Amino acid sequence: MNTKASTDDFFASIAAKSDSGALRGDYTHADERFVVAQNWDAYTPQQHQLWRRLYERQARLIPGRACDVFVESLNALDVSDGIPRFDRTTEALFKATGWELVAVPGLVPDQTFFEHLANRRFPVTVWLREEHEFDYIVEPDVFHDFFGHVPLLFNPIFAEHLQEYGKGGLKALKLDGLAFLARLYWYTIEFGLIQSPEGLRVYGAGILSSGGEIEYCLTNPAPRRIPFNVERVMRTLYKIDSYQETYFVIQDFQQLFNDTAPDFTALYQKLKACDALPADTLLPAETNLIVA
Ligand SMILES: [Fe+2]
Numbered sequence: 001m002n003t004k005a006s007t008d009d010f011f012a013s014i015a016a017k018s019d020s021g022a023l024r025g026d027y028t029h030a031d032e033r034f035v036v037a038q039n040w041d042a043y044t045p046q047q048h049q050l051w052r053r054l055y056e057r058q059a060r061l062i063p064g065r066a067c068d069v070f071v072e073s074l075n076a077l078d079v080s081d082g083i084p085r086f087d088r089t090t091e092a093l094f095k096a097t098g099w100e101l102v103a104v105p106g107l108v109p110d111q112t113f114f115e116h117l118a119n120r121r122f123p124v125t126v127w128l129r130e131e132h133e134f135d136y137i138v139e140p141d142v143f144h145d146f147f148g149h150v151p152l153l154f155n156p157i158f159a160e161h162l163q164e165y166g167k168g169g170l171k172a173l174k175l176d177g178l179a180f181l182a183r184l185y186w187y188t189i190e191f192g193l194i195q196s197p198e199g200l201r202v203y204g205a206g207i208l209s210s211g212g213e214i215e216y217c218l219t220n221p222a223p224r225r226i227p228f229n230v231e232r233v234m235r236t237l238y239k240i241d242s243y244q245e246t247y248f249v250i251q252d253f254q255q256l257f258n259d260t261a262p263d264f265t266a267l268y269q270k271l272k273a274c275d276a277l278p279a280d281t282l283l284p285a286e287t288n289l290i291v292a
Contacts, residue, residue, distance in 0.1 A: 010109040024139050025105030025127055034112050038086050038103040038126050047128050048082030054134070054143050055080045061214050067194050067201040069158075069253075070208065073151035083142060086124060089150060097159035101150065106139055111173060117166025122153055135211055148205025149189075157253040158203075161260065162189070168264065177268035180234040187233045188256060193217065193225060193249045200225065200249065200291065213243050218291060224282050225249055225289040230259050231267060232286075236277045245280040249289060 007027070014023055030036050059080065062071055077089065086101040093099050102116060104123040116123050124145040129137045137144065152158045165185065172181040190206035200218055207213045217223065224246040226232070233248055250256050282288055 007109075014107070023106050025107075025125065027105045030105055033102070033116070034104050034108040034123070035102045036105055036126060040083070040085050043083050043128070050128060050131060050134075051083045051143065052081065055147065057211055058147060058209065058214075061211070062208070064198075065202055065214050065218055066208055067196060067203045069155045070151045070203060073154040074147075076154070077151060079146070083128060084146060089146075093150070093153055096154045097156055099153045099159055110169065110178060114166045114169030114173070117162055118170055119166070120159070120163055122149060122162075124150070144205065144209040148209035152203060152205075155253060157257055161253065161257045164257070164261065165189070168260070172264070172268070175265055175268050176272075177264060180264070180268055180271050183234050183236055183238060184230065184260065186238045187236065187244075187246075187248045188228075188250070191217075191238075191244050191247060192228075192256075193247045194253075195249055195251050200289070203250075203253075216243050217247055221291065223247060224280070224286075225291065226282070226286050227289070228255065228259070231271070232277075232283075234267065234271055235274060236281065237279050239279050246282075 011023070026036075027034070059074075062074070066074075077084070077092075079089075086103055090100040093101065097120075099120045099122055101124050102121045103126045106125050106127070108116075108123055113123065125140055125142050127141055128143060129141045133141075153162070165181075169178075169181055172178050186206075188204065190204050192202075192204040194201050194203045202208055202214060202217060207217050223244060226246060226248055228248040228250045236246065239245060277283075
């Protein structure tokens with residue numbers, strides 16, 4: 001690809017979307033796949049300390065809220081002590097599911113993102129938020145990307161699904177289906193809930209790395225909790241500046257894999273002819289799962 005032109009297009013699209021236009025990371029050393037060196041030695045003691053506090057806060061909230069496979073993988077990762085070294089995690093991850101982590105300066109273009117996933121590479125942002133962003137951050141940082149996403153990459157079915165999602169993303173770019181596929185990612189990989197014998201649990205990284213939404217999504221009576229349905233999810237707008245108004249609940253990761261396996265070409269065509277649904281929609285036939 002023409003790196004310079006595609007990078008310029010990427011920054012122009014960010015500028016158009018975000019008003020202020022600046023991305024946080026340092027992209028000057030990124031290669032054509034937007035990969036950089038993690039440069040682990042450059043993290044300061046204060047940054048490791050901030051990581052430890054973020055980790056401790058989330059680790060306290062995880063029991064009984066996150067799904068079991070997340071908890072088991074997080075514990076096995078053993079990264080409570082400071083910002084982890086991506087190469088060490090990759091060693092274990094590659095053995096488990098054939099995935100590797102790649103360091104990136106921050107958000108990357110859609111095509112680049114999908115290419116990474118389709119090749120079992122998960123992009124992890126290198127920089128950590130600052131103290132005043134402890135509770136809320138606009139762009140994903142290393143804490144969100146690592147703590148929220150990496151543990152589930154150790155689960156074979158989820159790992160397989162994420163690779164298929166990447167391949168689907170590359171197809172969607174050609175089919176003008178990106179908006180629909182982005183909603184799928186949002187309502188599953190970022191904000192998904194899963195049914196367990198003990199009750200609802202969280203598997204979405206956006207929730208798992210959030211100090212407030214992890215409790216809200218499970219117990220607050222306000223949001224809707226609806227059984228997962230691909231077409232419904234792809235029709236539904238989402239909120240980026242507040243807690244979600246609707247969560248979609250999968251039975252297990254096999255359902256997520258199976259239901260998203262078919263080719264979406266015909267579905268994209270159908271969805272283009274429909275109006276999108278507001279984030280707080282509850283259709284007449286839908287069951288809003290009651291929480292305790
Ligand atoms: Fe994320």
